[in-house]
Amino acid sequence: PGQGPRGASIIAVSNGGPWGNWAWPDMCPEGTYASGISFKVEPPQGAVEDDTALNGIRLHCSPRGAGDGGIVAEWGRWSEPRWCPRRGRVVGFALRVQAPRHGFLSDEVAATNARFACSGGQVLEGPGPDLGEWGSWSPPCPRAVCGIQTRQELPRGLKRDDTALNDLRLFCCK
Secondary structure, eight states: OOBOGGGOBEEEOSOOOSOSEEOOOEEOOTTOEEEEEEEEEOOOOOTTSOOOOEEEEEEEEESSOBOOOSSOOSSSEEOOOEEOSTTOOEEEEEEEEEOOOOOSSOOOOEEEEEEEEETTSOEEEOOOOSOSEEOOOOOOOSSOEEEEEEEEOOOOOTTOOOOOEEEEEEEEOO
């Protein structure tokens, strides 16, 4: 996908959902890098309600400061931050996505969970539901992740099918 803000290289995955628009990139403050993640997740809503699952991802930057992940859907709650141990850095990610179902009454959900790879080999996994399939890992950043951009579908109004977070890309530190 080319270059992001401040000349950062972009890492992405190929299985993101198709709906919505890319939000403005959100970058860690200059000289910091992502070392933790929070997830905004709506729990399953039951058979006849609209599920949105994974609705937001927030980078936590070290040594200080926090990113926020652009626009975030209104549904769900933020998890406590999950941190890479031993001053580790976030270097890559994978998305769990429910493929479009295109049925008359099907509930489209798009991204349901995410995993983030730490520089020490650990994986930070979100609390999203067991819906959809895990895609392959993004290429790793050589040093660390310094920013995020999310693809979000805005709320569609009463009795419409919302998907919220569909895709994301990360920016590698220069």
